[in-house]
Amino acid sequence: MTIAIAVAAAASFTLFLVVYPVIARRLLGVRVGGVRTLLTGGVALGGILLFSTVIRTPDRRGLLMGVQMGCALLLAMGFLAVSEMVVPSGSTTGWLRAVRSRAVRARRYSQISGIALRHGLRPYLRGRGGAGREPGIARLARPLRQALEEGGPTFVKLGQVLSTRHDLLPVEFIQELSRLQYQVPPERPDRIAEQLRESFGKPPEDVFADFDHEPLAAASIAQVHLARLHSGGAVVVKVQRPGVRANVERDLDIICRMARVLDRRARWARTLGIIDLAEGFAGSVREELDFRVEARNLATVRAAWAQREAGSAVAIPDTCEELSGELVLVLEQLPGKPISADDGRLGGSPEERAELARSLLGSLLTQVLVDGTFHADPHPGNILLLEDGRVGLVDFGSVGRLDGQIRAALRRFLMAVHHADSAALRDALLDLVARPEEIDEQELERSLGRFMARHFTPGSAPDVKVFVDLFQLVSLHGLGIPPEVAAVFRALATLEGTLTRLAPGFDIVAESRSWAAADKRAGSMGGFASVGAPLESELYSAMSALRRLPRRMDRVTSALEEGRLGVNVRVFADSRDRRYIRALVHEILLTILAATTGLMSVILLHAHGGPMVTASIRLFEVIGYHLMVFSGVLCLRILFVIFRAQR
Numbered sequence: 001m002t003i004a005i006a007v008a009a010a011a012s013f014t015l016f017l018v019v020y021p022v023i024a025r026r027l028l029g030v031r032v033g034g035v036r037t038l039l040t041g042g043v044a045l046g047g048i049l050l051f052s053t054v055i056r057t058p059d060r061r062g063l064l065m066g067v068q069m070g071c072a073l074l075l076a077m078g079f080l081a082v083s084e085m086v087v088p089s090g091s092t093t094g095w096l097r098a099v100r101s102r103a104v105r106a107r108r109y110s111q112i113s114g115i116a117l118r119h120g121l122r123p124y125l126r127g128r129g130g131a132g133r134e135p136g137i138a139r140l141a142r143p144l145r146q147a148l149e150e151g152g153p154t155f156v157k158l159g160q161v162l163s164t165r166h167d168l169l170p171v172e173f174i175q176e177l178s179r180l181q182y183q184v185p186p187e188r189p190d191r192i193a194e195q196l197r198e199s200f201g202k203p204p205e206d207v208f209a210d211f212d213h214e215p216l217a218a219a220s221i222a223q224v225h226l227a228r229l230h231s232g233g234a235v236v237v238k239v240q241r242p243g244v245r246a247n248v249e250r251d252l253d254i255i256c257r258m259a260r261v262l263d264r265r266a267r268w269a270r271t272l273g274i275i276d277l278a279e280g281f282a283g284s285v286r287e288e289l290d291f292r293v294e295a296r297n298l299a300t301v302r303a304a305w306a307q308r309e310a311g312s313a314v315a316i317p318d319t320c321e322e323l324s325g326e327l328v329l330v331l332e333q334l335p336g337k338p339i340s341a342d343d344g345r346l347g348g349s350p351e352e353r354a355e356l357a358r359s360l361l362g363s364l365l366t367q368v369l370v371d372g373t374f375h376a377d378p379h380p381g382n383i384l385l386l387e388d389g390r391v392g393l394v395d396f397g398s399v400g401r402l403d404g405q406i407r408a409a410l411r412r413f414l415m416a417v418h419h420a421d422s423a424a425l426r427d428a429l430l431d432l433v434a435r436p437e438e439i440d441e442q443e444l445e446r447s448l449g450r451f452m453a454r455h456f457t458p459g460s461a462p463d464v465k466v467f468v469d470l471f472q473l474v475s476l477h478g479l480g481i482p483p484e485v486a487a488v489f490r491a492l493a494t495l496e497g498t499l500t501r502l503a504p505g506f507d508i509v510a511e512s513r514s515w516a517a518a519d520k521r522a523g524s525m526g527g528f529a530s531v532g533a534p535l536e537s538e539l540y541s542a543m544s545a546l547r548r549l550p551r552r553m554d555r556v557t558s559a560l561e562e563g564r565l566g567v568n569v570r571v572f573a574d575s576r577d578r579r580y581i582r583a584l585v586h587e588i589l590l591t592i593l594a595a596t597t598g599l600m601s602v603i604l605l606h607a608h609g610g611p612m613v614t615a616s617i618r619l620f621e622v623i624g625y626h627l628m629v630f631s632g633v634l635c636l637r638i639l640f641v642i643f644r645a646q647r
Contacts, residue, residue, distance in 0.1 A: 192213070
């Protein structure tokens, strides 16, 4: 007898701890983890004990057992619903990690504030302190550069990006922030040696015939060392700074959180799509943390460029794949100096430098318009002036990728600019951007016409302001630029500054037109010449449609005249529409059922008469109590669905 009681108690305990949570989460339509399931079962067990004490009396002899169990189910559902609204599923599993991350983030916020205070940036960050006074602005450039440098790799990277934005910052800032391209304190040699030992499994002296522990260049995320292979080949070894990943991830998290706050509070931030911009920046930086991505990028660009490299003035280094990995990248050495380090003594006449600039421009345009994979960050620190008179492209951590459709739209865009056709420019632009539901195409065409008249009329000298005005025009008309298209324009704007530094007075627009005409005469696949095949195909398609158009119009007008014109529409053809209607009908039926059972329970509980089940309770009351619990379960389900949809 004792064993039977113990088995029955264990079965009841299991029922409340397992079955009740399963029923509660099925009724609410949520999936929860094991911890929350056990907590819900404990609440249900406590509820059944509580209600059995409150409801059950000796004269009712278990008639309201269903009410007791239903009330316990209501309590379990309520606990599950409230806990899900307060702490959504999945967040409890990493709460210790979240608390630790919040503490680290708060400490980082404090460090950033301290850095700004030490360098005298606090008044400027608050909108005061010399605003509008040129001497004050000039004095701010160096403290800003020093603060970004002290802030760590992510903020150094941010400074590098800002140093290419001639449209946003005065020349004093550009010059000062450009020093971040190469003037970054190097890592200690012993830490770099340890990093190499962990990557190779042995000391660098065993891997290379010669390894220079003095870095050739030090960047925010990695630094570069010269080495020589046992085969005799000269290489550069790009080594990631030890421990940089955790710090970069923390700072990127801060940047993305700040972007989300601005998106909620500032209309201009929503207009710019600041969340997408911040996440795009974070994504590009995260790619740079894995050198395997850069190796793949370099291999892709080099494979497309290999057939043109012979006789070209642009060189792209090869990768030593067997020695490269996530934290180390070994590349062919391109002997030379970055353009950012050019102090006028790197050699070359103005004509030779202009020719190098043309080659560099042609290389990027070919990568964008033909290959579809291009160097997305051609700032002066990533372009080398080589000893053999060529230019070299390095640092392929940031690479843009374009599909065939976007490349075709870009070619149409450039062709429209070349021919000053505002209508074609509008159509090409709408193919490039995220088109809103409502847009005034005529006003957009007029704006583009004014844009071309301002920048591309004879005698004008287009510069980086072209890209600034284009972005402003796109934003004004509510058009969203996809990240890959924005990367193209950003790369061209960055390249414009690089080319101007390489060859002062270089006209990127005029040279682009010359490059296109030269490529077309040569019959190559680059530039606008590559437009020929797509245009021929599109023209053929258009002519075919035009040939069929009169016959189709005749059929339509005849059917309209005879009253036979009809439109066949499949209602709810999309499965998403069917799911939505099905869910809506279910919720309506549940609402009607909950209201009906609730009303019936009230009527039965207030009804007089009816058979007595015991001396103290009638049959109508027993049914009414059960219907009330059933109505409560349905109402809780409906309310949870409503509030969850509002999140």
